[in-house]
């Protein structure tokens with residue numbers, strides 16, 4: 052871990068010192084405190100805190116004097132002045148004397164937290180970056196890769212675009228980890244200390260989606276008893292991630308386009324404009340160019356969100372990563388369920404390599420979780436996977452090509468709720484071929 | 498780590514039950530007990546709020562392997578801040594959490610569901626602090642800092658893998 056930022060609270064009121072110490076310790080700062088200006092200056096020389104929060108009104112040496120002394124002896128230190136309402140004018144004097152900012156007591160948790168974070172950011176930018184990267188890589192299984200290959204290319208694109216404020220469109224089949232890529236972009240961007248506000252646009256009806264995105268004022272519609280902030284507003288100073296953007300109805304596309312252009316939002320049923328500053332990341336499993344051509348998606352909105360595109364490979368397009376991911380999930384589930392399972396039999400590895408994984412990384416994760424539950428020994432066998440026929444005896448090798456094809460078609464159809472057009476697209480064959488194969492294997496729609 | 502959930506009389510039994518049974522791993526429910534000590538000395542008449550720091554001081558020290566969390570309905574503040582959702586001794590295995598600011602303004606079945614979710618998230622958050630964790634950069638981790646009630650909804654009632662790894666043993 053990198054060394055935490057050192058913060059010193061200078062106030063003559065002991066209760067205020069100790070409670071703010073607690074508050075900032077929760078933020079992960081190394082917190083010191085001093086009860087007087089003189090004590091603060093002594094501690095400053097010994098401990099070299101990067102940030103000072105100084106009360107302006109103290110007996111003996113007051114805040115302004117502390118500020119001036121700090122500017123002389125340790126000019127690289129950030130000083131934030133705390134003041135009661137009555138002494139705002141003095142606080143403005145403090146700014147002229149080189150204070151970083153001032154804040155009026157009692158302050159909003161939000162205001163103080165943002166202010167100190169902003170000040171701290173100047174000291175932590177480099178070390179924080181490295182640490183965050185390590186944390187994220189531990190937390191993001193779908194991005195685990197054997198090295199090289201299409202996923203490495205994706206990570207390269209993420210690193211390229213993350214530090215900018217460019218809008219990013221992430222595409223790929225379901226289960227490929229689109230949301231994880233969006234999170235990674237946020238986490239590696241200068242907005243990483245701001246919020247990541249996520250909306251799954253596919254799951255919501257038009258009215259609910261509008262209120263979810265833009266919020267509403269009290270009485271905006273039946274049931275809107277109180278005011279509610281929308282996800283766009285909550286994304287302020289951070290990243291807004293809109294998943295399944297291809298499912299957003301045209302009317303809401305227009306509203307979102309306006310927010311993107313004007314950088315302000317109006318709550319449903321309200322008339323106050325609220326300025327918002329966020330970075331937009333969107334994702335979809337649909338082909339938006341097709342949707343635009345079909346008239347279901349607005350071209351102007353498409354251009355706005357499609358500034359930088361990242362296409363995620365399906366799991367079958369990155370076969371080298373399958374055993375690595377499988378081992379990763381195995382370790383995770385085995386430890387969570389307190390089981391000693393060391394690895395996979397050659398048959399199990401072959402079965403995973405042969406299977407086309409229409410549900411991608413998510414399906415692999417589910418398959419491993421189920422296998423860990425079923426496994427009684429110390430090795431996962433092919434029979435522990437749901438896709439190696441319904442029985443438990445047959446290993447993948449005993450399947451003929453035809454029966455594997457039949458099983459796969461049945462599986463894909465089932466996942467697509469027997470939508471033949473959609474299944475054909477997933478299988479990358481045309482619809483007529485799929486109908487022929489269904490007739491051949493006697494597959495009927497339910 | 499085992500959790501002792503203390504609660505003042507005004508906290509509804511349903512909320513206690515929900516918080517207790519929904520603890521995020523690696524937390525383990527230990528016991529839920531009413532909290533009998535008076536908090537009146539923590540009340541600040543001029544602000545009509547309770548001083549979180551004084552309330553926290555009233556939470557008893559737990560035995561090894563346990564975390565003590567006090568649930569209250571009272572609105573909490575710390576001097577200099579307008580309000581706090583909760584406060585903990587980082588690594589001191591004691592914490593306090595208020596339901597006052599978690600409640601969505603609408604009174605409906607949906608808002609009750611939302612409240613229970615927020616409660617689960619912030620219980621995990623304060624207990625994480627009590628166990629020694631500080632705020633996490635992962636946006637939906639329970640240890641991410643929330644400044645508005647609505648921003649609690651952006652989180653999950655669980656710890657990210659790296660926070661889980663930071664939990665002390667036992």
Ligand SMILES: [Zn+2]
Nearest residue numbers: 077622626642
């Ligand atoms: Zn916290």
Ligand SMILES: [Zn+2]
Nearest residue numbers: 633638657660
């Ligand atoms: Zn975390």
